[in-house]
Amino acid sequence: DAKTTQPPSMDCAEGRAANLPCNHSTISGNEYVYWYRQIHSQGPQYIIHGLKNNETNEMASLIITEDRKSSTLILPHATLRDTAVYYCIVTLIIFGKGTRLHILP
Amino acid sequence: NAGVTQTPKFQVLKTGQSMTLQCAQDMNHNSMYWYRQDPGMGLRLIYYSASEGTTDKGEVPNGYNVSRLNKREFSLRLESAAPSQTSVYFCASSEKFLSDYNEQFFGPGTRLTVL
Numbered sequence: 428d429a430k431t432t433q434p435p436s437m438d439c440a441e442g443r444a445a446n447l448p449c450n451h452s453t454i455s456g457n458e459y460v461y462w463y464r465q466i467h468s469q470g471p472q473y474i475i476h477g478l479k480n481n482e483t484n485e486m487a488s489l490i491i492t493e494d495r496k497s498s499t500l501i502l503p504h505a506t507l508r509d510t511a512v513y514y515c516i517v518t519l520i521i522f523g524k525g526t527r528l529h530i531l532p
Numbered sequence: 533n534a535g536v537t538q539t540p541k542f543q544v545l546k547t548g549q550s551m552t553l554q555c556a557q558d559m560n561h562n563s564m565y566w567y568r569q570d571p572g573m574g575l576r577l578i579y580y581s582a583s584e585g586t587t588d589k590g591e592v593p594n595g596y597n598v599s600r601l602n603k604r605e606f607s608l609r610l611e612s613a614a615p616s617q618t619s620v621y622f623c624a625s626s627e628k629f630l631s632d633y634n635e636q637f638f639g640p641g642t643r644l645t646v647l
Binding site: 430435459462463468469470471472476514518520521522523524525 | 536548561565567569572573574576577611620626630634635636643
């Protein structure tokens with residue numbers, strides 16, 4: 428099963444873009460990249476997903492490298508409410524520890 | 533639509549007691565999942581039901597049993613609770629199981645403490 432590697436934590440200043448990296452070097456050709464986030468101890472919340480092309484929705488943008496071995500989630504204007512743990516996953520039942528994002532006022 | 537609901541929200545048990553965690557979804561999803569999350573850790577899959585009438589073990593099934601009661605409901609049972617089962621339990625559902633595109637929807641969680 429494809430797995431992912433993320434930095435354990437990151438800081439970002441409020442109002443700036445938060446760029447969260449993820450490595451998924453063993454991803455197979457038909458596997459999507461998904462991003463979820465978990466605020467406090469709530470259930471994880473879906474953010475965005477992609478296969479090959481870059482994607483954008485009202486919450487974030489997802490940039491996937493051409494070889495699909497890594498991706499970056501971009502929160503364009505981070506707010507304090509974006510403080511959460513962000514999970515990058517490619518096999519939907521395998522969650523790692525994610526990246527704890529701290530938004531600094 | 534309520535999405536995925538879980539009951540109870542909180543529970544304290546003594547070692548050896550049994551209990552059932554309930555989960556229901558109103559999105560007509562075929563697949564349902566139970567995860568546990570220990571402090572500072574990611575989610576680990578306990579059991580899943582790819583479709584009504586089927587259940588399978590996940591990464592950490594020992595000490596648990598499940599029942600897919602119908603398409604809407606998927607329960608998790610602890611027959612003899614142990615302190616190591618103190619955790620937050622999340623139920624999730626998805627339209628299909630491990631298909632190419634398959635978003636999971638999560639419930640609010642049940643916080644279980646075993647003394």
